[in-house]
Amino acid sequence: MAPKSEGTAKKVTNKGAWTAEEDRRLSEYIEVHGAKRWKTIAAKSGLNRCGKSCRLRWLNYLRPNIKRGNISDEEEDLILRLHKLLGNRWSLIAGRLPGRTDNEIKNYWNSHLSKKISQKEKPPNKVVPEASPETSPATPQEVVLPAEEGAVKVVGNFLDVDFDTDEFFDFTAEGSYGLEWVNEFLELDEGLSLKEKM
């Protein structure tokens, strides 16, 4: 991808793929000044980029402890479970996968998992009338957990989500990606769905 910058008198920001030199400049600047005020970072680092672009580059590629590619079976399973639970809340899902970014999860979902699921969902010789919950965007089932500390409440569409975000994003106790949490949640979810069908 060649940058689409033009040599006009007007201030035109670079677009397209980042060069190694741009990456280096951005990393160096953030190392010294921190990752705040992206507009300022863009201006002061000497990068001919908009703040948004700098932020995205840092978060998705330059940030320390970023994992890239090779999504494990365990991670894939977690993504599937979390997507069932949360819908297209990529940043929340990514928040449960240390080192992974929302963009990567989103891409992985769109290119790998959505197909996998639609194949699984679609029984041979049978037309599925409507998109499955997995493939349709963000239509979480109604799930309400008992009101206790750290409980997650999900009611109807996700406008009424009440997370304990501190716990949700706490990776200090991450063993196997916190799968126990998801398992418990989905068991409850499935229990409720069964009840509804009766």
Added chain:
DNA sequence: AACGAAGTCAACCGCTAATTT
């Protein structure tokens, strides 16, 4: 070997939410 189709993924865009002035 050549070509088109399909798949992949980095980056951009538009919008909303949160924060600052």
Added chain:
DNA sequence: GAAATTAGCGGTTGACTTCGT
């Protein structure tokens, strides 16, 4: 409290790669 600014999110685009014919 209002307006302006900044941060963050999810959807979409488009260049590049891989695959099938």
